[in-house]
Every structure is written in structure tokens, then in C-alpha cells.
Amino acid sequence: MxxxxxxxxxxxxxxxxxxxxxxxxxxxxxxxxxxxxxxxxxxxxxxxxxxxxxxxxxRKKLSLLKKLLSAKYMIPLFLLLxxxxxxxxxxxxxxxxxxxxxxxxxxxxxxxxxxxKIKLPSLLIPLALGVLFSSILGLAQLIKQSSLNGLFYFFGERTFTASTPGISLIDISGRLLLRPYAAFPHPNVLGGFLSIALIFIFFFFKTMKKNISYVGFFLFVLLFGVISLLTTFSLSSNLAFMTSFILLIIAHPKTFLFKLKPLFIFLPLFLLVFVLFLTKVYSVNxxxxxxxxxxxxxxxxxxxxxxxxxxxxxxxxxxxxxxxxxxxxxxxxxxxxxxxxxxxxxxxxxxxxxxxxxxxxxxxxxxxxxxxxxxxxxxxxxxxxxxxxxxxxxxxxxxxxxxxxxxxxxxxxxxxxx
Structure with a gap:
């Protein structure tokens, strides 16, 4: 359970x-x-x-009290004090x-x-669904320049527009644009979630079932996830994702460089260009x-x-x-x-x-x-x-x-x- x-x-x-x-x-x-x-x-x-x-x-294993009194569990007691x-x-x-x-x-x-000892591959489906939901909702907010409201309110989406006081905006060529929130409290948090979740999915990509629909679903999630990550305009999240992604390619080139050449060669280059663009936007505005x-x-x-x-x-x-x-x-x-x-x-x-x-x-x-x-x-x-x-x-x-x-x-x- x-x-x-x-x-x-x-x-x-x-x-x-x-x-x-x-x-x-x-x-x-x-x-x-x-x-x-x-x-x-x-x-x-x-x-x-x-x-x-x-x-x-x-309940049938060692009592919690006995564990807490052992030397291994003295750290929680120290923290409590x-x-x-x-x-x-x-x-x-x-x-x-x-x-x-x-x-x-x-x-x-x-x-x-x-x-x-959770089996991490079993988390792929719920994590991918979370990425897909957040990506689609965030991109829709970016296009609409406001929250979607309605049913999404019950998933934690807050009500806002580009003119809401304190809302996060990005200045691009003199035009203020609302950054996507999805159901997160800030675009940077959305960016951090996507950055971590996408690397998680990329890592297990090589071990996925050789089923076309299964692999296709995750490729779809990765595509929407990367696009949504870029459009959060979160410089820290994009830089963190690019760093981990490049390290993953270097660590496992046979899987990520040779089997999926177009995706894994051009994606980091595209990310690099976009991060440079973000750096310019942030340095100016x-x-x-x-x-x-x-x-x-x-x-x-x-x-x-x-x-x-x-x-x-x-x-x-x-x-x-x-x-x-x-x-x-x-x-x-x-x-x-x-x-x-x-x-x-x-x-x-x-x-x-x-x-x-x-x-x-x-x-x-x-x-x-x-x-x-x-x-x-x-x-x-x-x-x-x-x-x-x-x-x-x-x-x-x-x-x-x-x-x-x-x-x-x-x-x-x-x-x-x-």
C-alpha cells in the first residue's frame, strides 16, 4: 500500500x-x-x-524505539534536540x-x-504524466498570457494574468511576456521540476521496453518537457539541465550519442544557444x-x-x-x-x-x-x-x-x- x-x-x-x-x-x-x-x-x-x-x-520487525536508541539512529535524536x-x-x-x-x-x-528500496523505473509513468501535464498547462498559459482556470484550479493552478501584481514577466525586445507557472508557485520551480524529471527520464530511456508506443509516449513527453523547460525562461534550470545532459552523454556515449544521433547531438547545441539568449535577456533586463x-x-x-x-x-x-x-x-x-x-x-x-x-x-x-x-x-x-x-x-x-x-x-x- x-x-x-x-x-x-x-x-x-x-x-x-x-x-x-x-x-x-x-x-x-x-x-x-x-x-x-x-x-x-x-x-x-x-x-x-x-x-x-x-x-x-x-510492525513485526524491530521496534522503532530500539532502532532510535541504536548508534545508527542517533542523528535524528540530535536533530530533534x-x-x-x-x-x-x-x-x-x-x-x-x-x-x-x-x-x-x-x-x-x-x-x-x-x-x-523503491524500484525507480516504476516511477517513470507517474513522473512522465506529471511532466506532460505541467508542460501542456505551462505552454497554454504562455500562449494565453494568463491562467486557464476552470478545472485546473483544483490541481493547484493559481488565478493570474500578465497584469497581476508581483507576477513573473520576461522582457523580450521591449515586450513583457508572462512566464508559465503551470501548477507551481513560480516559473523557476516549474523549471527546476522539469530539469530534474527530464534527466530522470533520459537516464532510464536506454532500459525502456522496445515497444513503439511505449517509447513513442516517452519521446513525446521529452519533447514537450524540453520545450516547456526552455519557455520557463529559468536561466538556472536550463543551465543545470544542460550541464547534467552533457555529462550524461559523456558518461554513456554508446546509448545517447550513437543510437539516437539527431536528438542527442542537436539538443545540447540548441540548449546552449537558448541559454546564451537567456543570458543576454537577463543581463539586459x-x-x-x-x-x-x-x-x-x-x-x-x-x-x-x-x-x-x-x-x-x-x-x-x-x-x-x-x-x-x-x-x-x-x-x-x-x-x-x-x-x-x-x-x-x-x-x-x-x-x-x-x-x-x-x-x-x-x-x-x-x-x-x-x-x-x-x-x-x-x-x-x-x-x-x-x-x-x-x-x-x-x-x-x-x-x-x-x-x-x-x-x-x-x-x-x-x-x-x-
Missing amino acids: SRKLFFLLILFLPSQIGRHFWPQSFLVSGIRIDYLAPTIYFTDLIKLGILVSFLFEQ FFIINIFSSSFRLIAFYKSLKIIEFIFLGFYIVKS FLNDSALRIRLDLEAVSLWLQNPYIGIGLNNFIPLSHISSESLFFFRQPVHNIYLLVLAETGFIGFFTFIFLILSSLKRSLKLWRQKIYLPLLLLIQVLLIGFVDHYFLTLQQGQILLVLVFSLAFLPKSSYT
Whole structure:
């Protein structure tokens, strides 16, 4: 049962169906901010179902208490103690407490993925359906220059037009165009999902059934996915995808270079040209955006210095930031760098714990790479690269699920990839 629910989680990963709550203590200067609001997502309910069914399936094995008391499981106990200290040292304790609960929730999800030894090829269908849904919806939004509304509202699509305040636009030759959102909170998150999902599908392409309709379906998904990725105008996601894609070709040239010559020779060249175009667009039209990001980076360092060991408190960046108190709408966001965000909110202790997790994942990924299992390292590279310029892997539901999935891949056995 838990595996079926996990497949359902992957299928609904591109959606943001949820119910937001707005307690007074979670508002900043009386303003509602999505990053802080306690929210029950449909994917949270699925994760709860996974946890309950998994514990029921494991009821005859060693007790959970015995496992927690073993040396191998001392890390979760350390994290729990750190969360308690971090909460009580923060200025906005309820906000930090809620964020701690979310982190514990995702730790359990990662624990489940590793312990259940999920067969990754079985995730291809739900992931491909998610890519296809997001790609078609995003392209339709780009053409219409607004949300589609109607039935898509129930999949988490928000209502917006190109004139909605704070909406993400791209300036091309003096014309402002709405960037596609699909059912994600921002085009960059859509881009990150597509970048990771497409590399996942590309990796397993060589092992797919030699069935024309089956292969044709995935080629169709890949085509729409790549087009949608390009039209998100997410520079970080396109660069991350291109980096992983080229590494995949270099690692496995017999499959990706010789068997499918036209697709795998011209696609990276096309991506390179498009990324150069994106670089030009961003350099001309988004200098102000870069300046704002730098201000947020400096603010993160300033806040970290206030409590260098424990940090200012989980999810406390926005309410404590001096920039957030200004009138500009844009500034009511976390720093666009996951490393600085972890450092500011959790101090040295949380930062080095995060770095330890990254290094452990890199070590395991490199071990799998030597066994010709390239996927974990390719996806980890994407997350680490995007993490330098965006925050959604730590702050948004869909990004957090992606982060847990990517980190978990490194700790799966080789048998999970066949």
C-alpha cells in the first residue's frame, strides 16, 4: 500500500493543492506571506498515508524505539534536540516550530524512500504524466498570457494574468511576456521540476521496453518537457539541465550519442544557444533583480552574525529581515541561496549538518557513478547548482519533495535502478 501511495505522491508532485491558514502570529506587519503560512497540502496527506502504511507493514520487525536508541539512529535524536534549541532561541517561535515539523515530515519521507528500496523505473509513468501535464498547462498559459482556470484550479493552478501584481514577466525586445507557472508557485520551480524529471527520464530511456508506443509516449513527453523547460525562461534550470545532459552523454556515449544521433547531438547545441539568449535577456533586463539578490545575500550574512551558532530560527529570515520591512513586494522572500539561508536560520551547527548531508550524498553518488549508475550524481549536481541562486528546495512544498527525492537516490542500492 505504501508504494502505491508513493507513486501517487510522484504523480501529484507538480500540483500545489492545499489549504492555507493565516494565524495572526504568522503574518508579517499584517501581511500574508505564502512562505510562512501553515498549509495542509494534498501531498502532505499522501505522505501521512505513506508513513502510516509503512509503519503498519513494518510492525513485526524491530521496534522503532530500539532502532532510535541504536548508534545508527542517533542523528535524528540530535536533530530533534537542535530543533528544540533553535525554536526557543528564535524570535518567532511558532513559525520555527511549524518549519521544524515540516523538516521532520520530510526526514521521514527520505527514510521511507531509502528503507523501502523503491524500484525507480516504476516511477517513470507517474513522473512522465506529471511532466506532460505541467508542460501542456505551462505552454497554454504562455500562449494565453494568463491562467486557464476552470478545472485546473483544483490541481493547484493559481488565478493570474500578465497584469497581476508581483507576477513573473520576461522582457523580450521591449515586450513583457508572462512566464508559465503551470501548477507551481513560480516559473523557476516549474523549471527546476522539469530539469530534474527530464534527466530522470533520459537516464532510464536506454532500459525502456522496445515497444513503439511505449517509447513513442516517452519521446513525446521529452519533447514537450524540453520545450516547456526552455519557455520557463529559468536561466538556472536550463543551465543545470544542460550541464547534467552533457555529462550524461559523456558518461554513456554508446546509448545517447550513437543510437539516437539527431536528438542527442542537436539538443545540447540548441540548449546552449537558448541559454546564451537567456543570458543576454537577463543581463539586459534583470540587473535590478541581481542587485536585489545581492542585498538579500548580504542580509543573510548580517542575520547570521546575530546568532552564529544556532541561527536566527527556522523560517525566521523573512520576518527578521530589514529588507522585508521595506514597501517593495519583491523583498518579502527568503535569500535566493539555500546555503546562506541554512547558515542564517540554523547557524554553524545547522550549516555543517547540511554540508555533511551533501558530502555524504556526493560520496555515495560517486560510488554509484563508478558502477555506471549516473542518475544520483547528475540530479545532485542540478540541486547544488540551482541552490546557489534560488531557495525553493528549502522553502516550497514541491521543491522540498524534489530535494528529499534527490538526496535519497544516493542511498539506494544498485538494485533499485534496474
